[in-house]
Amino acid sequence: MVNESQEKQLCHVALIMDGNGRWAQRHGVSRIEGHKQGAIAVQKLIESASEFGIKYITLYAFSTENWKRSREEVNGLMDLLKEFIDNNLEHLQKNGIRLLASGRIEQLPEHSRESLKNAIKLTADNTSGTLILALNYGGRSEICDAAKKFAHDVVKHKIDIDELDESRFRDYLYLSEVPDPDLMIRTSGELRLSNFLLWQLSYAEIYVTDTLWPDFDRDEMKKAIDGYYQRERRFGGRG
Numbered sequence: 001m002v003n004e005s006q007e008k009q010l011c012h013v014a015l016i017m018d019g020n021g022r023w024a025q026r027h028g029v030s031r032i033e034g035h036k037q038g039a040i041a042v043q044k045l046i047e048s049a050s051e052f053g054i055k056y057i058t059l060y061a062f063s064t065e066n067w068k069r070s071r072e073e074v075n076g077l078m079d080l081l082k083e084f085i086d087n088n089l090e091h092l093q094k095n096g097i098r099l100l101a102s103g104r105i106e107q108l109p110e111h112s113r114e115s116l117k118n119a120i121k122l123t124a125d126n127t128s129g130t131l132i133l134a135l136n137y138g139g140r141s142e143i144c145d146a147a148k149k150f151a152h153d154v155v156k157h158k159i160d161i162d163e164l165d166e167s168r169f170r171d172y173l174y175l176s177e178v179p180d181p182d183l184m185i186r187t188s189g190e191l192r193l194s195n196f197l198l199w200q201l202s203y204a205e206i207y208v209t210d211t212l213w214p215d216f217d218r219d220e221m222k223k224a225i226d227g228y229y230q231r232e233r234r235f236g237g238r239g
């Protein structure tokens with residue numbers, strides 16, 4: 001059962017990194033500069049993850065809806081993705097962090113996709129932690145893609161319709177081997193899921209901070225984590 005242990009170890013944190021645009025506006029710089037500062041915040045977050053004993057981090061880096069932004073911003077984000085991967089590969093390797101991606105990756109531009117695939121391959125055997133980039137990701141798309149894969153297996157007589165339950169359906173999601181997030185953090189104060197991990201966040205604790213993503217640092221992360229353990233303890237007290 002979920003949420004029943006008094007000291008449930010925080011294993012997987014998922015983050016909606018919102019507020020780069022507002023940060024840019026407040027600092028009088030371009031939106032893409034806001035995203036660059038956001039990427040620096042990601043770098044710092046990865047460095048602090050092992051300190052907090054977190055095994056999995058999932059970052060909502062580009063949603064299926066983000067294609068609607070200006071071509072300049074989309075291209076800027078895709079270039080930034082490649083730059084981020086290339087700049088951080090050595091750190092991932094040194095620290096034993098495996099990189100994974102979740103989403104319709106095949107639709108990303110070739111230069112970012114190749115960098116991503118290369119880093120995923122090179123870090124595949126790392127075991128200290130896992131960094132998941134949700135890219136061209138949408139929770140509804142993921143569920144639709146899973147339903148299609150299931151239907152194909154039914155047609156090919158690999159599975160019977162009556163065998164489908166929550167656990168079997170999960171096997172058809174993008175990264176079925178990854179445990180569900182225990183905590184979902186959203187920056188910049190919006191109280192929405194924005195199509196993020198709709199299946200996987202069913203039982204997650206949710207923490208929202210007004211801090212804009214580029215300002216999200218180790219201390220902010222610690223606040224969120226302390227909040228998580230406090231909630232767990234309260235629940236245990238009632239149990």
Ligand code: FPP
Nearest residue numbers: 017018019020021022035038039061081084
């Ligand atoms: C939301 O802020 C953020 C994004 C759509 C992109 C997230 C990207 C990064 C943090 C930088 C790159 C990260 C990696 C891993 C390469 P927003 O633009 O919607 O902000 P706003 O709501 O204030 O306009």
